[in-house]
Amino acid sequence: QPTQIPIDRAQNDYRGGARLRSIRGRHTLTLGGDLLRRQLNGYDSDNHLTTYSFRSNFGNNGITNLRLGLTSTYWHGIGTVYRAFRNWDMAYYAGDRWQARPGLTLHYGLRWRPVTAPGEATGLSPATYRSDWNNFGPSFGFAQKLGGRRAAGVLRVDLPQVRHGG
DSSP: OOOSSOOOEEEEEEEEEEEEEEEETTEEEEEEEEEEEEEEEEEOOSSTTOEEEOOSBTTBOHHHHHHHTOOSEEEOOOSOOEEEEEEEEEEEEEEEEEEEETTEEEEEEEEEOOBOOOEETTSSSOOSSOOBOOOEEEEEEEEEEETTEEEEEEEEOOOOOOOOOO
């Protein structure tokens, strides 16, 4: 089905990640990360080819205004509408699985997700917010064997993202 808005966009995602795991006695230590470079290229306009609207006004209904060519509103985008947005999406984590004693295993760790401000390669659209580097999320979990049966619980705390104005 054709759309009213000409869409000419391309998104390129380049992703890489790594994880290191080391077993040291009763501890299993894990470090890792994920890095994503996102590129969004295309035309950023929904009315660059002109939009007309005919409504009930000028003492007429919308159909009469259409027949008479009396537009209620008229939109037309001008200038360069091509944009090339860029940003980084990152996640880093560290954790430990500790066999505290027979039948009890503890899991704990920390995740960090910095958010970078988007950039625009043509220089036509400045970023409306700054990078946010304080997104930390601790996690804790346990597994306990109770009388031959297993019981487990997991707690993960995601701290809300905070935007600093300015």
